[in-house]
Amino acid sequence: ETMRTPAVDWQLAPARSAGAPAAMRTLTPWSDSALSVQRSFATGLSQASLELRLVALTRMPTANSCRHKIHCCASKLVETPSLSVPDIYEDALSLLREAAKEEWPAVGMARARYLINDAAQTMTLLQPPKAEQPSRQPSSRRHKPARLPPGNRAFPALASALFALERAIAPARRPSTHCVVNFNCRYAPHVDPPLERDSTVESGAMLVAVGMHTGGQVMVEGTARDVRYTPVTFDSDTQLHWTQPFEGERFTLVWFTPARREAMQVAAARIANEMRPPLKFRLKSTDANAITEVLGKRPVYAGPALGDPRWADAEWSARGHVVLDVGAHIGTFSRFALSNGAARVIAYEPEPANAALCRHNLRTFVASQRAVVHETAVVHGDRTSAVLVLGRDRTDGVQNTWRHALDDLSHYRDTPEIVNPKSEVARDLQRIPVQTKPLFGRGGALETDVTFVKLDCEGAEIAMLEGAPPDGWLNVERLMFEWSFTKERSMSRFLSMVAALETAGFTVCHEGVGVWDARVEWPAEWHADAMIFAWRGSKRGRGLAHDGAANDGASAVAVANMPVEERVRGDVPPVEPRTEPSSARPTAAPLSPRNRRRAKNKAQRVRGTVI
16 A cells, blocks of 8 residues: 655554654654555554554645545554564564574574475574583583584573573473474474484474464464464474465464484384384394384375375375385385285395395295295386495494495495594495396386385486386376485476376375475485375275285284374274283393393494394
8 A cells, every 4th residue: 555645744652652662752754755654564563562643644735535545544554453462472572583683593404395485594492501500520520511503502592581481371381492483484284303213292392473473373284273472282293284374574483392212223123023023134234224214103104194285185005005115125114014904015125135134024924925025126228237336334333224226326436545544434335236127018017916116216216207108107006205306406307207197197295395396406405305105096095905914924013003194094903912921931031230231232242233
């Protein structure tokens, strides 16, 4: 709304004169030839809790028309909702506005992948440590405090004020250890990524929005929540949520405490030993990463989150499907599919050691003809052999077993010298010849009865997906794969692949719809790939294909530990772990503390031990 007048006089009558700037306490004339009356002006006055009053018009050539225009503008300003700030939030909001003028730490990849607006800022603050009491212990024996994140170091007063604000607005809530601060952030549908793999939020996150804005409701599982100066608590790491459009200045504060998690190797051992039959894997290796990623609290192959408005919900359980597992590793996904009632699994793994473990972990299902393992690499084209480059072991002594790639796709390079002389990392990479088989065509890995495909083959999927013939997917109804952006950052190639799948009748679902798929290329600092899900045909599952599938050697515990939405999606009844009577289990003699320490040290010394 623009009103052209020679001059307009405004009187600003403060509701609380003590909090109003001195320039706003008196009659303020403007003599510009053109005066713009905008919502932003009224919003700025409301920040100081001022009441805007129009007093008089002077020196107007056409008073009647100007009065009419001013009346229309005033009506629109009155329509603006009350933007007063509750007293309890004033100090924190003042510090937030001061911080917004400064440079914030760089946005991390985990949140940047869900941000719709690139100009937004976000940072994580930790609860400031309490002042330490003088200690008589030597300095070498004192507990060293954890290093604070960049946000705490840049804005220490803000960190203290925000955690004090949490105690003020929710005195009965257990004080949180973390607070995420968002400034003008609009998020796409997502569940909060864990700070560490397989971690969860302890008792729900509390979210509140502050600042002068309109709109910006938070959608939680499809329900709109007005969070402006109204704290809302929900499970941010399991419930799908996103931000509605808004205008103005919007800060959101999210307090939470991550639950204490098990060490990676311990969590993997617990999951593997609870499965029936137990899953075999190598100690001190990335086998543990694969187990927690596929069978942990956040299964990456459970399908996209339910309730996302960007696409229709579909069932992603392997129940009743014939599954093709390309890049089977040690058989974790194959066991995941079989525990969900898959009719049959066809697994391909080219690396000999991984293939041997995969055959061992699927031996029960191979015997019952519900699984078959091929020690072969699946590629695009007609070649029958290739060279596989084994991933370089980590410098902390952990054996790398899951980053093996074909010679022209590996991101590892031979190094002329060892970077860390104390490590046992080899200079030259290990290369082995492997047999290959095409994905499509006669004699290919994709057989006519396959209806469910999973691809995780370290970049080889790019050529296969781009080169798929129009009718090459045969009877496939569900397709999930990891697109290796770390090997091909071009977004145009990715979008061309998505368009080809849509032409073949698939609905493609991925986290980047409307977010990062508008970029020119995948950012170099995002050291991760993207999970893509595509489906066609019926949105419902195929029903029970194998009677008692969840009990016939499959992992009852894996099914019982699946998220509720995954059980509903797959309609898999929860199954109790199979246990033997206590009288039938032999009781081992307890070890003395000294012998327990010896056994623990021996297990840690043996690298690559299989349990």
